[in-house]
Amino acid sequence: MTERISYPRLGEEVTRRVLPSGLPVYVVRKPGFSRKYALFAVHYGGMDVSYEHEGRSFTMPAGIAHYLEHKTFDTADGNAMQTLAQNGAEPNAFTSNSITAYYFDCTDRFIENLRELLSFVTVPYFTGASVEKEQGIIAREIRMIEDSPDWIVYRNMMRLLYPDSSVSIPVAGSEESIRTITAETLYACHRAFYRPDNMCLVVVGDVEESEVFAAAEEIVVPQAKSKLRRRYEIGAPAQKFQRVSCTGEVSRPQFLLGVRVSGETCETRISLRESLIGSIAAELLMGQTSPLYHRLYDAGLIDESFECGYEEILPGTAYVYAGGESSDPEAVRRAVEEEAYRMGTESVDGAYFRRIHRAMFGIMLKDLNSFEDIALDLVDGCFYGYDALQIPEAFDAITLQDVQAFIHDHICQAPSVLSVMEPKEETIYEDHD
Amino acid sequence: MNFCVETEVMTVTPELKEIMPEVYLTCCEDHKFKTGLLSAQIITPLQRDTASACALLPSVLQRGTVRYPDMEQIGAVLDEMYGAGLKVMVRKRGEALCVGFGIDFVDDALLGRQEKLLERCAAFLGELFLQPVTRGGRFLNEYVESEKENLIHAIAGLRNDKREWADLRLIREMCREEPYGVDRWGDEASVRKLNRRTLYEEYRRLLGGSRMELFYSGSAPVQTVEDAVRDAFAPLPRGAVPPLPPIVRRSAPEEPRYLTETMDVEQSRLAAGFRCESRDTPALVIANLLFGGSGNSKLFRNVREEKSLCYYISSAFVRSKSIMTLCAGIDSDAKDRVLDAAAGEWAAICRGEIEDWEMTAAKKGAVSYLRSLGDSQGATENYYIGQAATGLSEKPEELAQSLLEVSQERVMAAAETVKLDTVYFLQGGDPQ
Numbered sequence: 001m002t003e004r005i006s007y008p009r010l011g012e013e014v015t016r017r018v019l020p021s022g023l024p025v026y027v028v029r030k031p032g033f034s035r036k037y038a039l040f041a042v043h044y045g046g047m048d049v050s051y052e053h054e055g056r057s058f059t060m061p062a063g064i065a066h067y068l069e070h071k072t073f074d075t076a077d078g079n080a081m082q083t084l085a086q087n088g089a090e091p092n093a094f095t096s097n098s099i100t101a102y103y104f105d106c107t108d109r110f111i112e113n114l115r116e117l118l119s120f121v122t123v124p125y126f127t128g129a130s131v132e133k134e135q136g137i138i139a140r141e142i143r144m145i146e147d148s149p150d151w152i153v154y155r156n157m158m159r160l161l162y163p164d165s166s167v168s169i170p171v172a173g174s175e176e177s178i179r180t181i182t183a184e185t186l187y188a189c190h191r192a193f194y195r196p197d198n199m200c201l202v203v204v205g206d207v208e209e210s211e212v213f214a215a216a217e218e219i220v221v222p223q224a225k226s227k228l229r230r231r232y233e234i235g236a237p238a239q240k241f242q243r244v245s246c247t248g249e250v251s252r253p254q255f256l257l258g259v260r261v262s263g264e265t266c267e268t269r270i271s272l273r274e275s276l277i278g279s280i281a282a283e284l285l286m287g288q289t290s291p292l293y294h295r296l297y298d299a300g301l302i303d304e305s306f307e308c309g310y311e312e313i314l315p316g317t318a319y320v321y322a323g324g325e326s327s328d329p330e331a332v333r334r335a336v337e338e339e340a341y342r343m344g345t346e347s348v349d350g351a352y353f354r355r356i357h358r359a360m361f362g363i364m365l366k367d368l369n370s371f372e373d374i375a376l377d378l379v380d381g382c383f384y385g386y387d388a389l390q391i392p393e394a395f396d397a398i399t400l401q402d403v404q405a406f407i408h409d410h411i412c413q414a415p416s417v418l419s420v421m422e423p424k425e426e427t428i429y430e431d432h433d
Numbered sequence: 434m435n436f437c438v439e440t441e442v443m444t445v446t447p448e449l450k451e452i453m454p455e456v457y458l459t460c461c462e463d464h465k466f467k468t469g470l471l472s473a474q475i476i477t478p479l480q481r482d483t484a485s486a487c488a489l490l491p492s493v494l495q496r497g498t499v500r501y502p503d504m505e506q507i508g509a510v511l512d513e514m515y516g517a518g519l520k521v522m523v524r525k526r527g528e529a530l531c532v533g534f535g536i537d538f539v540d541d542a543l544l545g546r547q548e549k550l551l552e553r554c555a556a557f558l559g560e561l562f563l564q565p566v567t568r569g570g571r572f573l574n575e576y577v578e579s580e581k582e583n584l585i586h587a588i589a590g591l592r593n594d595k596r597e598w599a600d601l602r603l604i605r606e607m608c609r610e611e612p613y614g615v616d617r618w619g620d621e622a623s624v625r626k627l628n629r630r631t632l633y634e635e636y637r638r639l640l641g642g643s644r645m646e647l648f649y650s651g652s653a654p655v656q657t658v659e660d661a662v663r664d665a666f667a668p669l670p671r672g673a674v675p676p677l678p679p680i681v682r683r684s685a686p687e688e689p690r691y692l693t694e695t696m697d698v699e700q701s702r703l704a705a706g707f708r709c710e711s712r713d714t715p716a717l718v719i720a721n722l723l724f725g726g727s728g729n730s731k732l733f734r735n736v737r738e739e740k741s742l743c744y745y746i747s748s749a750f751v752r753s754k755s756i757m758t759l760c761a762g763i764d765s766d767a768k769d770r771v772l773d774a775a776a777g778e779w780a781a782i783c784r785g786e787i788e789d790w791e792m793t794a795a796k797k798g799a800v801s802y803l804r805s806l807g808d809s810q811g812a813t814e815n816y817y818i819g820q821a822a823t824g825l826s827e828k829p830e831e832l833a834q835s836l837l838e839v840s841q842e843r844v845m846a847a848a849e850t851v852k853l854d855t856v857y858f859l860q861g862g863d864p865q
Contacts, residue, residue, distance in 0.1 A: 011467070011543055032465035035805040085728045086790055088797035107801045140744050143699045144762065149593060249698060251589040289508025297504065298575075303583050325586065355512040362515025362539045368467045369810075424697065
């Protein structure tokens with residue numbers, strides 16, 4: 001059955017159909033655009049290392065979802081990446097904590113490219129030799145990530161926020177963990193997770209819906225039902241403030257401050273309302289147009305690299321963060337915590353809240369320019385059971401009291417963690433003549 | 434040879450108008466976006482002694498206007514305009530600097546015209562340029578000093594991204610006697626020398642004596658846009674505007690220069706710069722795409738994938754300067770092998786060892802890129818500002834057509850004229 005869902009306040013219309021194989025397909029028509037974009041996502045990511053499938057229990061090495069993503073491009077005829085590229089498409093893929101996604105962009109011969117995408121992702125082809133060869137490439141990628149200060153600071157924060165937890169497993173794994181990956185383990189993961197009812201296809205662009213559905217129905221064939229259960233370790237939050245520092249090739253200290261939001265861990269559903277409240281709270285507290293941001297900026301404690309937000313990794317597993325470069329991350333932390341305390345316990349100017357509310361609404365509308373964002377929103381909504389495009393309605397219903405309660409109940413109560421990378425001595429730059 | 438590549442590019446043809454002396458408006462009326470984008474850029478020659486002042490200027494201007502004298506009030510007005518996004522822009526295009534602002538905002542068509550965000554954003558841009566908060570005919574000292582610190586940090590921070598750092602070091606060295614060798618932000622010492630008086634003088638000079646480029650993309654018709662920006666920029670002083678100096682083109686030295694620097698990083702970076710003597714630009718664009726300018730390229734397939742000699746490798750062609758650069762992430766002992774392998778791939782292009790599919794893929798990729806430029810307001814703006822700064826007026830569809838006409842013989846002839854100029858090697862491994 002095909003559903004047409006209209007979102008007049010966003011100026012969008014989405015056509016949705018669940019195919020006989022169980023694969024949900026979304027098409028977002030974009031008349032006037034030359035570009036066509038397809039995203040084929042699997043509800044499977046870096047933290048899905050431990051699971052039960054068809055009555056058997058599996059514990060896979062860290063990094064296997066990402067490894068599988070690399071090898072999925074191999075086909076019996078060669079490499080799908082090159083086939084698509086030779087056809088004028090720009091293919092790529094990524095693996096996050098919870099999702100593996102394959103996508104391409106093209107202006108020409110879209111359906112041909114879509115068929116290639118659907119086929120190479122659903123038909124695995126691994127050989128012992130090619131899996132072994134990939135180890136060197138992925139080990140290099142891991143070393144390359146290790147050179148990135150952003151990554152190190154983030155990883156260190158996650159380790160403190162979620163010690164011994166599935167969500168702090170590095171998506172790419174480690175050089176040691178990936179050594180044990182073989183063609184057999186990759187096939188096992190493909191069988192368990194790359195199933196039509198555990199995947200989602202989104203197409204954005206000026207395309208014919210019927211052609212998309214027909215191609216997907218032909219290529220993605222139904223599979224025998226099988227039972228899959230994921231096992232996540234989330235772990236208890238820390239009881240007091242923690243800090244981790246390291247040194248690296250940065251010109252001045254780089255930091256990330258995080259507070260774990262202890263929500264009800266609900267297994268499968270994300271609440272759009274809750275995540276919007278979290279995002280508005282972060283903006284209200286320390287966003288680019290907040291009084292706190294300007295105080296810190298004027299005091300030279302932060303600069304334009306400063307960013308903050310609310311991140312939901314799993315339903316009920318979320319954190320609020322702030323970070324960037326600063327000569328004194330500790331002072332930034334104190335200021336953020338004081339401001340959160342003030343906002344959580346004293347009154348907040350209603351006009352200020354309305355201003356931030358309006359701005360964030362506008363920013364979300366603007367983000368809909370991005371084909372990637374729309375596609376990822378729909379995938380997220382599909383995997384976690386919410387309608388991601390009901391933003392205006394969800395926004396309208398959020399009040400200052402909701403946001404203050406969030407700040408009070410979550411940001412003020414939980415101990416924060418601070419991850420800092422200090423410059424190595426030889427890279428300290430003098431601040432005077 | 435017949436390549437089945439469609440040439441239909443961009444459905445929206447922009448209108449270009451000189452709305453005041455040396456103030457040009459490029460207007461793309463387009464109804465498919467959620468946003469409007471407005472940008473205002475001063476185009477000025479890239480010079481060692483003025484680059485830092487030019488780069489600092491928009492950062493100081495965005496600190497406050499007469500009406501919104503501090504960042505908090507600026508932030509509030511942006512919030513009120515449904516989260517309009519103001520961006521300070523400092524771009525180096527050829528041997529010109531483009532400095533100014535871009536602002537993107539929810540398209541009025543989505544909110545209902547009564548919000549008049551286009552007019553409000555245009556007026557706001559005008560105020561940023563023309564009514565900065567001043568004291569005694571100078572900028573505020575605290576704004577200038579704090580933005581100087583930010584810029585100095587940003588310059589120091591260029592080392593953080595090793596890939597970009599290697600590219601930057603290469604260009605600095607290779608073009609050290611040309612304006613192109615100057616970084617877009619200038620250098621730390623020049624930033625330190627600036628004060629609120631000298632910066633203000635530079636501001637007045639730039640405002641009156643530079644070409645200004647305005648760009649709009651969104652649902653409003655040209656006349657509405659023109660009215661809005663005319664009102665906003667009416668007080669812009671206009672003096673004599675000297676033309677941009679011609680872009681310097683040089684030949685490679687007899688012997689290439691080799692430089693090595695060390696840094697304590699896992700991965701070493703290799704950057705190489707080439708001079709292209711040929712004036713057949715479309716052929717050079719294609720040659721670069723075949724060499725390392727795409728995921729289908731010879732460097733990617735043969736040097737990275739097949740020989741596994743590097744973490745990444747790619748090449749880029751700077752059209753305005755007729756320079757090609759190569760960059761790669763490699764192990765510290767692989768430098769010579771990678772250079773040899775890259776030279777081998779280039780020699781293959783010169784000999785015409787180009788498969789039909791490679792040629793088709795290169796052209797398709799380029800045409801596809803040019804076709805989808807119109808799908809992004811930011812990319813369209815960047816294209817037209819780049820054209821204005823480098824004295825070009827070619828539309829994307831014309832460029833696409835010229836690329837489709839390139840033959841293998843032309844690629845070979847153009848590739849033959851490309852000579853290695855400088856190699857910069859950022860060697861990893863603990864220096865101690």
